Amino acid sequence: MKPSEILKQLKELRETWRKQGFSYTREQQAEYERLRQLRYDRVAYFRENDLVWKGATKQVEVSK
Numbered sequence: 001m002k003p004s005e006i007l008k009q010l011k012e013l014r015e016t017w018r019k020q021g022f023s024y025t026r027e028q029q030a031e032y033e034r035l036r037q038l039r040y041d042r043v044a045y046f047r048e049n050d051l052v053w054k055g056a057t058k059q060v061e062v063s064k
Contacts, residue, residue: 003042010035 013032017024024032046052
């Protein structure tokens with residue numbers, strides 16, 4: 001499954017969750033957990049392989 005598909009399906013599930021009074025059915029909950037795990041695995045892959053920007057390095061000025 002493509003990463004963009006995962007995000008789209010998660011968004012649809014969140015919208016459904018709101019419309020249903022902030023609760024999932026058992027099937028929806030299982031699908032949400034599956035998609036969430038796929039997303040976490042992808043993010044973990046990026047972190048493990050240093051493919052994530054970790055912020056600019058802070059330069060320290062040396063006063064003379």
